[in-house]
Amino acid sequence: MLVLSWLWLLIVLWFEAGVFYASVRKCSWPVRAHYLSPGNVLIVADPQILDRHSYPERSPWVRLLSQIMTDLNMRKSWRAVYQRFRPDYVVFLGDMMDNGRLDMSHEEYERYYARFLSVFPAPKGKVYYVAGNHDVGLGSSGSFSENAVERYVSHFGPLNRIVQITTKYRLVIVDAPSLVDEDEERMKHGVPINDWPSIGGPVEFIKELSKAPGVHNILLTHIPLYRPSGTDCGPVRERGTIRVGKGSGYQNTLSSEVSKFLIERIRPALVFSGDDHDYCELQHQEGFKEVTVKSFSIAMGIRKPGFQLLSVPEDDVGNTGAADQLCLLPDQIGIYLGWYLPLVALTLGVIIMDLLLMRKARNGSDRRADDGGTVLPLHKVKIAKQFVDWWVLRGLRRRKRVGQGFVGEFVRYFVDVAGIPTGAFILISVVFMVGL
Structure with a gap:
């Protein structure tokens, strides 16, 4: 059990903290030698901080758990990203909050906004925001606030x-x-x-x-x-394409006429969009x-969230733009399904095997005692002899401490294994939630 406990601890430390820093270390600014600061822009799209109105079909407890887990994941990602890159500017491409457009009290909105800032702390004056349909609304709806804009x-x-951002x-x-x-x-x-x-207006x-x-x-x-x-x-x-379409409160792309108008008037060298x-x-x-940037959130239907780094030159030296x-x-769902779930199954299997072997050894000892014997012939247990000998003898030593009931023994074994990694x-989580 000690081996399992330490295995769990190492895996928890890696997948709850280490993997975030490892993932951002694989990325770097697309900078050339003549690029001068300030010219590095970190672009984040669609974090969509969840609230009590998100996923109304779910039970209140599941909605609360979704909020906690997505907030925690983005806090970890943001800390790793910001500490690694220290951008000159940060741009959020809209949909900062999942229900920023909804009709709610001033106090509720302020708490909602404070949550967003707590997940994405950054120096003021360096951060710019692009309005999204979840922020200001799109079209008309009775649920949208008249004061959203x-x-x-x-x-x-x-x-x-x-x-x-630079001279050019x-x-x-x-x-x-x-x-x-x-x-x-x-x-x-x-x-x-x-x-x-x-x-x-924008036109x-x-x-x-x-x-x-x-x-x-x-x-x-x-x-x-x-x-x-x-x-x-x-x-x-990851899958599919961006399709032309619209519905209540959203539109997948701008119209062809509006897009042509933007292109002709702005003549962009590069375009960044979000929403998808x-x-x-x-x-x-x-x-x-045009780059449509990945969502930063694990709750937006993609396996691997992401972000974009943009480096711009101070001048046109070398005709580079x-x-x-x-x-x-990190793929949080992949971590849950590919690591945590199999390890849970392994842990349960090992605990059950340990309990069954311990009971077999205990019953055998009792029968041998009735016949005048005192020692269970462990060498006859036909499973990897040395490992099982140690495992069963250890179980016998725990006999008085764990109690007699199978359920009670199982719970105590599970607590022994899960205690240290759960504490970690x-x-x-506390470190990231409170921003230590």
Whole structure:
């Protein structure tokens, strides 16, 4: 049992802490020698912090457990990522909170927002946010708050903005959900998008975007640009493709007309989008690459969460441009199914075998005592002799301590094995939860 206990301890230490740091060490900034700081941007998509409204079909206890486990996983990932890369800028590509758009009290929203900040602590002034449909809503719904946009702006900043990160590169952040809503209204009136009299919305922002000679635009939009359904996303994607479609509160891609409008007005050198949760890399025919960034969360239907690293040069020396790199995080489901579940089965099997052998030895000792004997002939037990001899004799020594009932003995054995690794798991969780 001591061997099992230490095996559990090593596995818990590795998969609850070590594997996160090991995974980020496989990744590095796509930096060249002439790149100067500040020019490194860490891009995170769709963390979607869960709350009590998430997964309403689940029982309250399961929902609470889902919140705790996803928060803990992202805390571990974020600490490993931020300590490893120390970015000049951090960009969240929208859907920071799963239900930020819902109608809730001010106090509840503040607690929700505080949870997000506790999972992703970072220096103020270096972090920028892109509005997602789960943040500000998309379309109309009775469950959406009338103050969703105002609330978002007061906590996360402007919906549309320009961030100059180097002399030659700037980020153009666009409010894609509002752009979809504007496009819906525009189509009802049959007005071309270039003639749409937008006031204070994303269409006006894009129209008035100043041209800066020699400066390259990197477009950040929560919703991906249009592409035909079935367009290949490259070999890194886990499954399927991004399909054109929409529904209550979401739209998978921007329309072809809106996408063309963005491309013509912004002329992006590179585009980063979110929303889809899985990775997609697409070379548009206009000559730029769009990367749909993986979700950072294990709750978004993908096995391996991820994030994107972006390095941009201070100048155009060598005609080299911005470079980006996909980084993957641990497969938490794979850890549960591939390691924890088999080890649980092994542990249960070993405990049951130990108890059965101990009882057999105990009964044999009792029978031998009735016949005037005193020692159980362990060499006749036909299982790996030396190991079983040690194992059974150890069980006999525990006879008085463990009690007589099989269930009681089983529970005590299980506690003996699980005590140390469970304590380690709790300690690791506390360290990450409280940010020590």
